[in-house]
Amino acid sequence: MAQNIACLIKVVEPQLKQDELDTEVRYLIDDLRDLDGMGQTRFDPILENRAAAQVRVGTRFIAHSDLLVSILRRLRDRLYYKPLETWFLFQISDLNLQIQTDRADDLIDLMATAQSGLLFSPERDYLAEAETYSRTQGELSPTELDNLNLLRQRLSLSAEQADLLNARVVGPYKTQAEKHRHFDETAAAEFNRLRQMDADQPFASKDPWPVLQELAENLALPIPEAEAIYQKHWQRYSDEAKLKTEQQTVKTAEEARLATETKAEGDRQKQAQQAREHLEQYLALCRQTMASSLYPSEFDQGRLDQARRLQNISINEALTLEATVRNELYGSIESAAGVDYSRLRELLHQQAWQEADMETEAVILKALDRDMQPVTATTVQRLPAVDLATIDALWSRYSNKRFGFKAQQQVHRGQQQVQQDDRQQWLAFQQALGWRELPSLFYKGYRPYHDLNFSIEAPVGHLPTWRWCCPSLSDRYRLSLDVMAAVIHHLNECMPITTAATPAVDPAAPTVITGGPTRAV
Amino acid sequence: MLSNTSNSPAFHSSLEESLGELSLLLDEQDWEEADRLTADLLLDAVVQNYSGETGLSPETEPHHRPHLTTEALAALPCQLLHAIDDRWQRASGGHFGFSAQLQIYAATLETIDFDPALRNWSTPHPFFEEVGWLMLFPLRPIGFLRFYTWLDFDLEAPRGHLPALWYWRVPRIASLQMGGLLTGQGGAFGDLARLDAMMLRLSRCHHLGGRR
Known part of the structure; x- marks a missing residue:
């Protein structure tokens, strides 16, 4: 496909003097005019005002696109021999290629691109238009498709080619709804990952928006929409996190309370146990001291007093314990009438x-x-x-x-x-x-x-x-x-007595008591 | 229900009055009059007990006048005994009073050679001899009590000599049974049961821990 390219070449090497600059530009134009098919080309000078005089710093011309490779090659050769800082601008339809360099290699890359023909393909133009459309709404509306169809005809592209390009523009997800869904799913997956990360390593998660934004761009999903989806997920996630944190706090508090209670209970039981042991020890000592006499001797009483103080037993408690042991060893002295037996x-x-x-x-x-x-x-x-x-x-x-x-x-x-x-x-x-x-x-x-x-x-x-x-x-x-x-x-x-009990004394022969003599009164 | 004679306010106030009179007589060392009042107080208590316990008035009693039988003595109010004893003791410096008599009686019980079963006119209870209630005979005491009027109503008398009328005042028929001359004022063999009843009553009252 034939196309014209507007080329601008400007020598910007600062070390060149005015006359040298003028010479270089003239050589440049001569070199280019030597090229096949460039003989008829009109080279317009680019003028700049320098030190009160107008100086020619470069040239502007229109070339056929087929010639671009040879022009670039010539320019490259020139830079090989004389590396001058030069500014190049190639306008290919609405695409501007601009480069400023003194190295020939930079131009070789550009040559490769030019040779691939991509720079001049109608597909590229079509693609640019289609992408613009797809980015605005994430899909191709019927009107947009109609527009693209007209463009296709102008660019003399086949319908199949256009369909392929359309598919490339909109990506794997044809409609906005699909993209929407895909983004939603991905965001959900992303947030699930965050949740898992939270579980392992709480509060360390990062905001996934930057990657999701990139995804939205790649999907050609409009950013505001993507952000809305993201916000929805983020809201849910942060709510969950908040709830979780609250639950965690409550749980921690509960655990702490339980731990305190358990400890207090343990302490109480320990103390009670200790008190019981002390009482047991005291009781044992009581039994020992009262084993041979109803009331402990003075010496044993001293031992009991000592034990009582050592084991932190109150006097009343000790008296009760002693009484208990005494009752145990010497018989209970219960009374309903409050009598001391x-x-x-x-x-x-x-x-x-x-x-x-x-x-x-x-x-x-x-x-x-x-x-x-x-x-x-x-x-x-x-x-x-x-x-x-x-x-x-x-x-x-x-x-x-x-x-x-x-x-x-x-x-x-x-x-x-x-x-x-x-x-x-x-x-x-x-x-x-x-x-x-x-x-x-x-x-x-x-x-x-x-x-x-x-x-x-x-x-x-x-x-x-x-x-x-x-x-x-x-x-x-x-x-x-x-x-x-x-x-x-x-x-x-x-005190009912059992009927089976045998009479304690033989009734036939009542016991005669020895003792006082019997006398009549 | 029964014994608590001091529950009756009238009796209570008259009792207070009588005890006050007893204190006065004792302070004046009018021992004879104090002894009479003491016996009266005890008899009044018996009358109260009868009316409280059995509902019988003294008039329905066969002898018309209650006297201090063993049963009556055993039921005398401890409070009254303590009150009377307290006044006698204070006035006499512990020389007279039921407590002194009980001490002497308890001590005689410790005497091994005394056997109540063996008592007769020639071997009186040692208590009678101790408190000087026996008729004095030249060689040895015999178990015959003095006439009441022959007692010594002064502090020269042996310890526990007074009060005595509670023991002397018995119905004439009882006095006769005791070998007396129907006077009811002594001059007879002593009744050991009554003496023991009184002493037992005193010792039982001591378990209450004195005045209440």
Whole structure:
């Protein structure tokens, strides 16, 4: 395809003087005119005002495109021989090729391009137009296609060629919608990558806009549209990141709180454990010191005090612990009436039977809380079962079950089985316990309290006496029938005895007590 | 329900009055009159106990007049005993009063050779001898109490000598049973049960820890 090219050549070598410059330009024009087909060419001078005179610095001419290669070759040869800084401008239709150099090699590249014919192809013009269209909207509208069709005809390109070029311009994605979708997908992929990066290495991600912008350009997708898509993804991503950060913060706070709580709980448990251990140690020491005596010796008390201070146990706590151990080792002293049975326990522990019997009276009258008046058939019912059980357990424990209310109940049960007559039954009961001797005509069989047997050899159930029912004791230990019946009844109510129990004493032969001689009163 | 005689306000105020009178008499060292008042106070308490416990008035009693039986003694209010004892002790410097008598009685119980079962006219309870309640005979004491009017109403008397009328004042029939002359004012063998009841009552009251 024939085309004219406007060429401008200007020598700009600064070392040349004015006359030398003029000479060089004249040689240049001569050289070019020597070329085949250039004889008729008109070379217009390029003038510049220098130092008050007009100087010819170059030339302007129109050449046929076919001659471009030979012109370039000539110019190249000239630069080989005389490398002068020269400015070249070739206008090929709407394309301007411009170069300023003193090196011949630069022109060789240009020659290669010229020889490829690309510079003058109608495809290039068509492509330029089509690209302009595609860039504005990302696709070729029908109007634009029509325009291009007209251009194709003007450039005498075939329809197939034009289709190929159109396809090249719009790229693999034909319509804007496709490009849109493709960009959207790519952006989504890009942001997914960011998310993954975030997962591995939080907060290190970069803004992917620069690459995406490049992609949009390559796709010929209009930038504002691409940016809108990008913004959409970015918004979602940053929202997610924000949410994630918030969740992370909440989670971290929660974890920190949990950790603190766990630690505090651990500390508490540790302290509780330590306190328990201390108590255990103290209890062990209590058991040790009280193993042989009800109340620790002065020396042992000192050890306990020391341990108490060392293990940080309060005095009240220590007293409670000691009491617990004492109850454990020497029998419980529970009371529903608020009576202290520790003295009774101590006396029984010492086998001080008579004192224990007197103490029993004191605690029972205290438990009754009736101004220390003797127990009567009506008031006996007010004695709490707990207290009676405690007293019985202590007597029983320290007498090897010989003494105590239960022993007395057993004796009574035995008499009940053999004696029908009420009066006989009570007489036999008292005789069996060793509380009374066989009455005679002048002697009722009552014994003075002080003549009773306060030793472990006494008959079963002999102790504790029921002196707490008596108004007086010294001249005789005597219980009225109704009081005895009421006491036994109440004891049976409070501490039922098993029917299978064997009578403790053979009822046929009531134990005869050694001791005070029998005399008529 | 029953024993708490001091719950009755009228009785309470008259009791306060009587105790005040007792203090006065003791301060004046009018021992005889103080002893009479002491016995009266104890009897009043028995009357209160009867009416509180059984609902019976003293008039319905067969003897028309209650007296200090063993049962009555065993039920005397501890508070009253403490109050009376306190005044006697303070006035006499611990020489007279129930506490002094109880101390002597408890000490005699420790005496090994005394067997209450063996007591008879010739071997009286050592307590009687200690407090000087026995009729004085030239060679040895016998278990025969003085007539009440023969007692010593001054601080020269043996320790625990007073108060005494609570023990002497018995129905004439009881006095006769005790070998007395129906006077009800002594001159008889002592009733050990009543003495022991009173002493037991005092010792039981001691468990309450004195005045309440």
